[in-house]
Amino acid sequence: MTTSPPEPGRLTIGLDGSMAGASGNYIKRLGDMSGVYRDAQAYAQALTEHGEDRVVYTVQEHRNVTDDGALIIGTSTLLPGKIGDEFAVTRGHLHARPNRAELYHCLSGTGVMLLETLDGRSRAVPLTAGEAVHVPGHWVHRSVNTGDESFVTLFCYPADAGQDYELIQQAGGMATLVVADGPDGWTTRPNPDHGGYRHPAAT
Numbered sequence: 001m002t003t004s005p006p007e008p009g010r011l012t013i014g015l016d017g018s019m020a021g022a023s024g025n026y027i028k029r030l031g032d033m034s035g036v037y038r039d040a041q042a043y044a045q046a047l048t049e050h051g052e053d054r055v056v057y058t059v060q061e062h063r064n065v066t067d068d069g070a071l072i073i074g075t076s077t078l079l080p081g082k083i084g085d086e087f088a089v090t091r092g093h094l095h096a097r098p099n100r101a102e103l104y105h106c107l108s109g110t111g112v113m114l115l116e117t118l119d120g121r122s123r124a125v126p127l128t129a130g131e132a133v134h135v136p137g138h139w140v141h142r143s144v145n146t147g148d149e150s151f152v153t154l155f156c157y158p159a160d161a162g163q164d165y166e167l168i169q170q171a172g173g174m175a176t177l178v179v180a181d182g183p184d185g186w187t188t189r190p191n192p193d194h195g196g197y198r199h200p201a202a203t
Contacts (some may be wrong), residue, residue: 019060039084065165070159096162099137108200111151
């Protein structure tokens with residue numbers, strides 16, 4: 001570093017995703033999710049019923065520097081719901097520097113971490129409070145709320161990772177959908193619109 005090291009960050013993290021000591025936050029609303037869900041008619045109906053400003057998920061995070069070795073720590077709170085038979089999801093991403101890994105630890109609720117590689121592997125990892133998934137580099141990932149309450153995760157990843165949000169959209173969505181299966185269950189099925197991921201520049 002060329003300057004004095006920053007002060008340590010003291011964080012108080014709630015099971016509801018609140019983070020005292022956060023340095024930033026953002027909100028994704030229903031109007032921001034155009035093209036994310038396969039059922040465009042169901043999405044349009046949800047916009048009519050709930051409006052573009054309906055909150056889908058919120059993120060709070062703490063970051064102080066972006067030097068090599070620095071971390072971003074935060075919480076993601078994904079509200080429950082469905083669009084058609086798809087459960088509520090985050091936009092999902094591959095890191096802009098694809099080899100960067102990420103940790104997700106479930107604080108409350110129930111959900112799935114949907115994971116895919118550019119060469120065609122797919123995993124749906126269920127998570128409940130106290131469980132975590134270590135997402136290796138080169139895996140596209142998205143949170144899915146399969147329950148009836150907020151799905152809250154604590155995440156941590158390298159500050160130089162960045163996010164590539166366009167990768168999924170350009171592929172026609174992720175290769176796998178997480179959908180309702182009976183009154184209280186979920187299952188996965190192939191997304192027939194998925195056309196394959198482009199390969200980003202290696203890092």
